[in-house]
Amino acid sequence: MNERIHMSSPDVGELEEQYIVNAVRSGWIAPLGPDVDAFEDELKARLGVEHAVALSSGTAALHLGLLALGVGTGDVVVTSSMTFAATANAITYTGATPYFVDSLPDTGNMDPELLREALDELVSKGSRVAAIVPVDLLGKAVDYTAIESVADEYGIPLLCDAAESLGATHQGKPAGSFGSASIVSFNGNKIMTTSGGGMLLTNDSELAARIRYLATQARQPVAHYEHTDVGYNYRLSNLLAALGRAQLTRLNDMIARRKALRDQYRQFFAKVSGVEIFGGATDAEDNYWLTSIIVDSELTGWTSQDFQRALSQDSIEARPLWKPMHLQPIYSNAPRKVNGSSESLFLSGLTLPSGSALHDEQVDRIFTSISNFLAQGSTEA
Numbered sequence: 001m002n003e004r005i006h007m008s009s010p011d012v013g014e015l016e017e018q019y020i021v022n023a024v025r026s027g028w029i030a031p032l033g034p035d036v037d038a039f040e041d042e043l044k045a046r047l048g049v050e051h052a053v054a055l056s057s058g059t060a061a062l063h064l065g066l067l068a069l070g071v072g073t074g075d076v077v078v079t080s081s082m083t084f085a086a087t088a089n090a091i092t093y094t095g096a097t098p099y100f101v102d103s104l105p106d107t108g109n110m111d112p113e114l115l116r117e118a119l120d121e122l123v124s125k126g127s128r129v130a131a132i133v134p135v136d137l138l139g140k141a142v143d144y145t146a147i148e149s150v151a152d153e154y155g156i157p158l159l160c161d162a163a164e165s166l167g168a169t170h171q172g173k174p175a176g177s178f179g180s181a182s183i184v185s186f187n188g189n190k191i192m193t194t195s196g197g198g199m200l201l202t203n204d205s206e207l208a209a210r211i212r213y214l215a216t217q218a219r220q221p222v223a224h225y226e227h228t229d230v231g232y233n234y235r236l237s238n239l240l241a242a243l244g245r246a247q248l249t250r251l252n253d254m255i256a257r258r259k260a261l262r263d264q265y266r267q268f269f270a271k272v273s274g275v276e277i278f279g280g281a282t283d284a285e286d287n288y289w290l291t292s293i294i295v296d297s298e299l300t301g302w303t304s305q306d307f308q309r310a311l312s313q314d315s316i317e318a319r320p321l322w323k324p325m326h327l328q329p330i331y332s333n334a335p336r337k338v339n340g341s342s343e344s345l346f347l348s349g350l351t352l353p354s355g356s357a358l359h360d361e362q363v364d365r366i367f368t369s370i371s372n373f374l375a376q377g378s379t380e381a
């Protein structure tokens with residue numbers, strides 16, 4: 001049996017090993033240290049923001065970002081339905097209610113007009129909307145120009161979930177630099193990884209200081225342990241920051257590798273009627289984190305699920321796009337403003353192996369498997 005090909009495996013090698021060994025030898029094990037500071041400085045410089053706080057996960061960054069914006073029990077936080085559960089869960093941790101807004105049909109990102117309708121309704125019935133959390137889906141930045149203008153109209157802060165979009169831009173400005181604050185993730189499957197980790201980015205020094213304080217057990221600046229707030233143990237460790245620094249030096253190369261794969265898929269599927277590369281008219285500003293296709297089964301004669309099964313038989317991982325939050329059992333009672341787009345993307349979309357660590361022989365295996373599936377499909381028809 002062939003070795004299984006995953007959708008997005010960590011791309012970690014000798015350079016990363018060197019950085020981690022150096023960090024261990026430096027003696028900075030427990031848990032903060034110079035690699036954490038340097039990692040924050042390097043990501044700040046890359047994204048052009050003033051403050052960065054390295055944290056144990058993207059989820060932790062969302063949680064503390066919301067708390068620092070004053071989100072709590074009784075509040076509503078408006079977010080994208082088309083996202084990974086971590087976004088909605090972080091809202092729930094604070095005691096606030098997540099409110100799900102549906103997608104633009106082409107990019108899957110939050111529909112700004114639907115956001116406006118949602119805010120209109122919420123504000124007119126007296127709900128306190130404490131924050132808006134737009135999500136950059138699969139490495140494409142939200143239309144921040146439109147979303148920021150709606151948020152500004154209502155005076156509601158944006159906490160931008162850029163967990164999937166590090167390296168992408170919107171009109172030339174980096175994902176991770178928008179809103180009152182943004183968060184990124186370094187989980188093992190993301191475009192770059194610290195094995196597990198995240199960072200919060202902001203130009204607001206008070207917000208950054210508050211998050212740093214909450215992330216280190218909310219200790220008052222006195223010698224004995226004195227606490228006036230409930231704190232968290234959410235900082236990134238120095239060893240993992242070292243791994244992140246190595247990855248950051250390779251980020252552009254890893255993006256280029258993923259783009260090459262996207263281009264190869266695009267060229268291949270251009271000949272297949274009923275299959276489109278997901279993501280809208282242009283992907284020039286994406287980080288190409290994951291490449292997905294949208295299947296029109298009336299034209300192809302097969303569904304994305306048929307295709308997924310065939311790939312799986314060849315030990316190749318492929319998955320549907322995120323199942324929208326408004327369709328999740330845990331959020332079945334959550335308020336929402338939906339238009340059917342995310343549901344239809346969930347039903348017809350399939351994400352293909354997209355990792356920068358895939359080598360040529362694995363890529364050949366993927367395209368052979370796809371070609372075999374298509375050849376079979378057409379003989380059966």
Ligand SMILES: *Cc1c(COP(=O)(O)O)cnc(C)c1O
Pocket residue numbers: 056057058059060083084086087135161163164184185186187196197198
């Ligand atoms: C991965 C992800 C997160 C969570 O990041 P972790 O580092 O895994 O906690 C949050 N939001 C989105 C959209 C993600 O894809």
